[in-house]
Amino acid sequence: MERLRPGQDGRHVTFCRICDAFCGLTADVQDGRIVKVGPDRDNPHSQGHICIKGPSMLAVTYDPDRVTQPLRRVGAPGNFEPVSWDEALTDIASRLATIYDDHGPEAIASFHGNPGAYNISGQFSFKPFLDRLGVWKQYSSASQDTTSRAVASYALYGSSIRRPLPDLPRCDFLIIVGANPLVSHGSVLTAPRIREDLDAIAQRGRVVVVDPRLTETAERFEHIAVRPAGDVWMLAYMVKTLFDEGLEDLAFLERHTVGARELRSALGQVTAERVRQECGVEPETIAALARDFAAAPRAALYSRVGICRGPFSTLANVLVDCVNIIAGKFAVPGGWVFGNSPLNAEGRPGGYTLRPSRLGPMPIVIGYAPFNALAEEILTSGDGQVRAFFVTSGNPVLSAPGPERLQAAFESLELMVSFDIYLTETNRFADYILPTTTFFEREDLPVLGFPNMVRPFAQYAAPVIPPVGEARSEHIILSDLVARLGALTDRPLDIAPFDPLAALDGLLRTGRWGQDGLSIERLKAAPHGVALADNIDVSGWEKQMRHEDGRIRLWDDLIAGEFDRLWSSPPADAEGLRLFGRRELRSMNSWMHNVDRLVRQQSPVLQMHPDDAARHGIGHGSRAVVRSKAGSMEVDVSITDAVTAGSVCYPHGWEHDGGWQRANATGGHNVNVLADPAAAEVVSGSSFLDGIEVTVTPLTPADA
Numbered sequence: 001m002e003r004l005r006p007g008q009d010g011r012h013v014t015f016c017r018i019c020d021a022f023c024g025l026t027a028d029v030q031d032g033r034i035v036k037v038g039p040d041r042d043n044p045h046s047q048g049h050i051c052i053k054g055p056s057m058l059a060v061t062y063d064p065d066r067v068t069q070p071l072r073r074v075g076a077p078g079n080f081e082p083v084s085w086d087e088a089l090t091d092i093a094s095r096l097a098t099i100y101d102d103h104g105p106e107a108i109a110s111f112h113g114n115p116g117a118y119n120i121s122g123q124f125s126f127k128p129f130l131d132r133l134g135v136w137k138q139y140s141s142a143s144q145d146t147t148s149r150a151v152a153s154y155a156l157y158g159s160s161i162r163r164p165l166p167d168l169p170r171c172d173f174l175i176i177v178g179a180n181p182l183v184s185h186g187s188v189l190t191a192p193r194i195r196e197d198l199d200a201i202a203q204r205g206r207v208v209v210v211d212p213r214l215t216e217t218a219e220r221f222e223h224i225a226v227r228p229a230g231d232v233w234m235l236a237y238m239v240k241t242l243f244d245e246g247l248e249d250l251a252f253l254e255r256h257t258v259g260a261r262e263l264r265s266a267l268g269q270v271t272a273e274r275v276r277q278e279c280g281v282e283p284e285t286i287a288a289l290a291r292d293f294a295a296a297p298r299a300a301l302y303s304r305v306g307i308c309r310g311p312f313s314t315l316a317n318v319l320v321d322c323v324n325i326i327a328g329k330f331a332v333p334g335g336w337v338f339g340n341s342p343l344n345a346e347g348r349p350g351g352y353t354l355r356p357s358r359l360g361p362m363p364i365v366i367g368y369a370p371f372n373a374l375a376e377e378i379l380t381s382g383d384g385q386v387r388a389f390f391v392t393s394g395n396p397v398l399s400a401p402g403p404e405r406l407q408a409a410f411e412s413l414e415l416m417v418s419f420d421i422y423l424t425e426t427n428r429f430a431d432y433i434l435p436t437t438t439f440f441e442r443e444d445l446p447v448l449g450f451p452n453m454v455r456p457f458a459q460y461a462a463p464v465i466p467p468v469g470e471a472r473s474e475h476i477i478l479s480d481l482v483a484r485l486g487a488l489t490d491r492p493l494d495i496a497p498f499d500p501l502a503a504l505d506g507l508l509r510t511g512r513w514g515q516d517g518l519s520i521e522r523l524k525a526a527p528h529g530v531a532l533a534d535n536i537d538v539s540g541w542e543k544q545m546r547h548e549d550g551r552i553r554l555w556d557d558l559i560a561g562e563f564d565r566l567w568s569s570p571p572a573d574a575e576g577l578r579l580f581g582r583r584e585l586r587s588m589n590s591w592m593h594n595v596d597r598l599v600r601q602q603s604p605v606l607q608m609h610p611d612d613a614a615r616h617g618i619g620h621g622s623r624a625v626v627r628s629k630a631g632s633m634e635v636d637v638s639i640t641d642a643v644t645a646g647s648v649c650y651p652h653g654w655e656h657d658g659g660w661q662r663a664n665a666t667g668g669h670n671v672n673v674l675a676d677p678a679a680a681e682v683v684s685g686s687s688f689l690d691g692i693e694v695t696v697t698p699l700t701p702a703d704a
């Protein structure tokens with residue numbers, strides 16, 4: 001089949017790059033412009049599944065508020081004037097060269113936001129560029145969703161990039177802890193038709209959702225309501241039950257693990273009473289769940305961000321894997337398995353280091369430093385102070401703790417450069433906003449999804465249209481910047497132009513299906529994508545172990561230390577309220593809020609249980625103040641028994657003040673004012689975003 005050229009009239013085949021599902025899309029081009037976006041029914045992976053966000057990228061692409069030419073800051077934050085690429089890059093290169101020569105890489109920092117993970121241009125240039133400059137102060141949204149998972153993997157398997165996933169197509173009993181796949185469409189799990197996969201599991205067996213809210217997923221299946229941040233106790237009790245009742249897979253433990261005895265003995269400290277108090281679930285319910293899980297031949301316990309942002313997130317993630325491993329559900333069909341990426345992953349760092357720094361030791365996880373150090377790095381004067389900051393596809397002022405301090409930090413920088421498609425709450429402080437492409441304007445492979453596909457699949461998408469306005473993809477901008485910088489800096493700089501596709505071709509050819517001829521060329525010849533296998537091949541998982549003895553560590557110093565911290569933590573306050581977040585189908589973190597049909601019906605409110613509302617004198621629709629140790633905000637309250645008593649729920653990513661006019665008019669508040677910017681889990685650097693202790697005080701009386 002002949003591929004259409006970018007911008008050529010006709011139906012283009014492509015795929016969505018907003019979330020981990022990577023759904024196949026079609027895009028109809030007329031007179032050089034995309035006029036319609038729909039599902040690609042011939043995509044063997046997503047088979048016509050899409051959600052409303054995919055086609056909404058049409059509105060984003062041609063949004064009159066989109067930034068489509070380079071902007072230079074003039075005056076107060078948010079004020080910009082257009083400049084040429086040449087002017088922008090010349091000035092950035094010269095200011096960067098001065099900072100680099102005078103202060104070295106310690107004076108440079110970066111933030112890599114979420115959409116950058118779905119973009120090979122950014123993935124294969126932004127981090128490599130900073131790595132080659134010697135910059136280690138690289139921050140990312142991983143501190144908000146993944147570093148605790150990565151550290152758990154490092155402790156267990158010796159590699160922070162080995163992340164098991166549930167083998168949905170062959171699973172008959174799935175427990176989901178802290179994930180809402182019917183809305184999120186999967187995280188570290190690529191299964192575009194996930195609703196059908198879950199329905200099929202429920203039909204064959206059970207799907208049980210452990211969550212403080214009766215989520216869209218919980219409502220469709222079985223629900224166990226848990227207190228936010230309490231499930232580390234629940235998971236510990238599940239493991240304890242498996243050991244106490246002789247339900248462990250002794251043969252597997254003997255052959256493939258070390259530390260089962262120490263783990264078992266440590267769990268002796270878990271009492272039913274403490275478990276009930278911490279997670280609000282009856283210990284007998286938890287024990288019954290553990291028994292049923294162990295008895296089911298093909299079962300998996302899956303968890304995602306709901307357990308990654310509490311005070312014990314690394315330990316919670318370790319315990320998730322322990323439940324699977326000890327019950328004999330690890331690396332078996334239908335269980336908790338490693339996926340089959342088509343890319344050669346040999347060169348990928350799976351490390352975890354504690355790096356000494358002027359602000360104390362910093363855990364560097366999957367190449368990123370803990371986000372909570374960023375503002376301090378910029379604001380703390382002296383040797384090593386950060387003066388230049390690059391941000392790509394990130395909006396930390398809305399997405400991360402401590403927005404006020406971040407704003408002050410960004411405004412104090414000598415040089416701040418943002419790569420984005422909008423003028424945002426973050427880059428309004430930048431010196432330059434460099435306009436980048438949307439996914440219709442660039443080529444990509446679903447690289448992030450590769451290791452997490454329950455049905456291994458690969459696809460290449462060509463650009464549907466040429467870049468709108470003067471937009472350019474990251475690797476082109478950075479290749480240009482590198483050339484200019486090389487001519488200016490006194491330090492040795494030997495960085496070749498970035499070529500993401502060539503790099504990926506090499507990784508495909510030397511990867512799992514390379515011998516069968518998998519390459520970019522082969523993918524280009526199959527526009528709807530290539531189904532690589534019906535199921536994940538679970539054999540050979542031992543080769544992925546990175547501890548010297550090849551065994552899984554159920555116990556080591558890090559895990560022991562985290563248990564010690566848990567044992568000495570003060571018991572939960574039975575009267576207190578804990579705040580946690582939620583995602584909406586029509587919202588994507590802090591962006592996509594400029595699309596009217598997505599945000600029209602959204603108005604962020606604080607959800608509160610009727611018993612708590614009565615206790616605090618709050619009526620439905622009341623205004624109230626939510627206060628935490630870190631800050632406060634005014635909210636509208638909605639009373640609902642969908643949230644468990646003792647907890648309140650508010651979404652993130654609101655309170656816009658950028659160039660996106662529709663978004664600015666949406667209202668809502670930046671919930672991250674309540675998150676403590678100074679606090680993070682020490683071992684992983686993960687932020688505390690769920691389970692924050694708050695008070696809620698009415699501003700309007702209950703009967704108003």
Ligand SMILES: Nc1nc2c(c(=O)[nH]1)N[C@H]1C(S)=C(S)[C@@H](COP(=O)(O)OP(=O)(O)OC[C@H]3O[C@@H](n4cnc5c(=O)[nH]c(N)nc54)[C@H](O)[C@@H]3O)O[C@H]1N2
Nearest residue numbers: 113114115144145393394395396399419436581589590652
């Ligand atoms: N309280 C609370 N806070 C949270 C969360 C939560 O659940 N609760 N969730 C956290 C999670 S999981 C995450 S991942 C983070 C996300 O946080 P971030 O990664 O900081 O931010 P996003 O909201 O995803 O913003 C992405 C930015 O990328 C831009 N963008 C979109 N597409 C492209 C593109 O193709 N190229 C470029 N260059 N830019 C693009 C958008 O305009 C936007 O400015 O938020 C975290 N923050």
Ligand SMILES: Nc1nc2c(c(=O)[nH]1)N[C@H]1C(S)=C(S)[C@@H](COP(=O)(O)OP(=O)(O)OC[C@H]3O[C@@H](n4cnc5c(=O)[nH]c(N)nc54)[C@H](O)[C@@H]3O)O[C@H]1N2
Nearest residue numbers: 178179180184187228229304305306584585587588589690
């Ligand atoms: N529509 C939409 N899709 C998205 C996103 C989006 O913003 N909108 N964001 C994308 C991103 S960046 C990510 S990382 C993924 C995340 O994907 P998921 O992890 O599937 O998504 P969440 O909705 O954040 O699910 C977390 C769940 O954990 C629950 N939870 C909160 N605290 C606790 C706790 O202490 N214990 C337990 N057991 N549960 C808890 C929440 O109620 C929520 O239901 O989604 C992606 N997909």
Ligand code: SF4
Nearest residue numbers: 016019022023051054
């Ligand atoms: S589910 Fe995710 S990948 Fe699929 S259309 Fe929606 S946003 Fe895009």
Ligand SMILES: [Mo]
Nearest residue numbers: 114141144145
């Ligand atoms: Mo995320």
